Amino acid sequence: MIQFDKVVKRFGDVTVLDSLDFNVQKGEKVTIIGPSGSGKSTVLRILMTLETINEGVIHVAGRPLWHELRNDQLIPASEDHLRQMRKEMGMVFQQFNLFPHMTVRRNITEAPVHVLGLSKDKANQRAEEYLELVGLSDQADKFPSQLSGGQQQRVAIARALAMKPNIMLFDEPTSALDPELVGEVLNVIQRLSEEQDLTMLLVTHEMQFAKQISDRVCFFDKGRIVEEGPPEQVFSSPREERTQEFLKGFINPEC
Numbered sequence: 001m002i003q004f005d006k007v008v009k010r011f012g013d014v015t016v017l018d019s020l021d022f023n024v025q026k027g028e029k030v031t032i033i034g035p036s037g038s039g040k041s042t043v044l045r046i047l048m049t050l051e052t053i054n055e056g057v058i059h060v061a062g063r064p065l066w067h068e069l070r071n072d073q074l075i076p077a078s079e080d081h082l083r084q085m086r087k088e089m090g091m092v093f094q095q096f097n098l099f100p101h102m103t104v105r106r107n108i109t110e111a112p113v114h115v116l117g118l119s120k121d122k123a124n125q126r127a128e129e130y131l132e133l134v135g136l137s138d139q140a141d142k143f144p145s146q147l148s149g150g151q152q153q154r155v156a157i158a159r160a161l162a163m164k165p166n167i168m169l170f171d172e173p174t175s176a177l178d179p180e181l182v183g184e185v186l187n188v189i190q191r192l193s194e195e196q197d198l199t200m201l202l203v204t205h206e207m208q209f210a211k212q213i214s215d216r217v218c219f220f221d222k223g224r225i226v227e228e229g230p231p232e233q234v235f236s237s238p239r240e241e242r243t244q245e246f247l248k249g250f251i252n253p254e255c
C-alpha cells in the first residue's frame with residue numbers, strides 16, 4: 001500500500017530521511033517510534049503531500065505519489081495528480097487542526113461536500129455515522145472550543161474518516177492532551193484498527209499502546225529504520241543497541 005524507495009529528504013543542509021526504504025502492506029498497522037528529530041513526522045507529512053521529497057520514489061496504492069508516468073518515464077507530479085493521491089489518505093495531527101468557526105458537524109462535512117462532491121444530506125449522514133463511531137453523536141452542534149481536547153481529537157479522527165481514505169496517518173495524536181484524556185483517543189484508534197479495513201501508520205510515544213495495536217514497530221533514528229519487527233520482539237528483546245538505549249527512556253515498555 002505504501003512503498004518508499006531510496007527516499008531522501010533534506011531541509012537545507014540537514015538530511016532528514018537518508019535513502020529510506022520502507023513498505024507498509026494493505027491493512028497493516030505500523031507504528032513508528034524513535035528519538036525526537038529522527039524523521040518520523042516527516043514520513044507522514046511527505047505521504048500527506050505536505051512536504052516534498054528530494055530523491056527517490058514513493059508509491060501509494062500502486063501509483064507513484066510524487067511523480068506521474070509519462071511515456072514510461074517518471075516526471076514530477078502535477079497538482080491535479082497530488083490532489084487525486086491525497087484522497088487515499090487521512091491524517092490526524094497532534095494539534096487537532098479543527099476549523100474553530102465551524103460546528104463539529106460542518107468540520108466533518110466540509111471536505112466531503114467540497115472535495116468529493118457529496119450532497120449535504122449524504123455528508124450529514126456520513127458525519128453522523130463517524131460521530132457515532134468516535135462516541136460523539138451528541139456533540140454535532142457544538143464548536144471546537146466547547147469540547148475537551150480529547151473530544152476535539154476524536155472529531156478530527158471522524159473528519160479524516162469521513163473522506164473514506166484507505167490509509168490513516170496518525171502523528172502523535174495524544175501528545176497534546178492532558179494525561180486523563182489520552183485513553184479515550186487511544187480507545188477510538190484501537191476500535192478503528194479492529195473494526196475498519198484500514199492501513200494505519202502511527203507515530204507515537206505511547207509505547208504500551210504501540211505494543212497493543214501494531215502488527216509491526218519500526219524504530220527510526222537519523223532518518224533510517226534501525227530496527228523493525230513485531231512489537232513483542234522490538235519491545236521485549238530489541239536487537240540493536242540504539243533501540244535498547246531509546247527504550248530505556250520509557251517506563252516499563254515491556255508491560
Ligand SMILES: Nc1ncnc2c1ncn2[C@@H]1O[C@H](COP(=O)(O)OP(=O)(O)OP(=O)(O)O)[C@@H](O)[C@H]1O
Binds near residue numbers: 034035042
Ligand atoms: N519545515 C522544516 N524546515 C526545516 N527543518 C525541518 C522542517 N520540518 C522538520 N525539520 C527538521 O527535520 C528533522 C526531523 O523532523 P521530524 O518532525 O520529522 O522529527 P520527529 O522524529 O517527528 O521528531 P519529534 O518526535 O520531535 O516530533 C528535525 O531536525 C526537524 O527540526
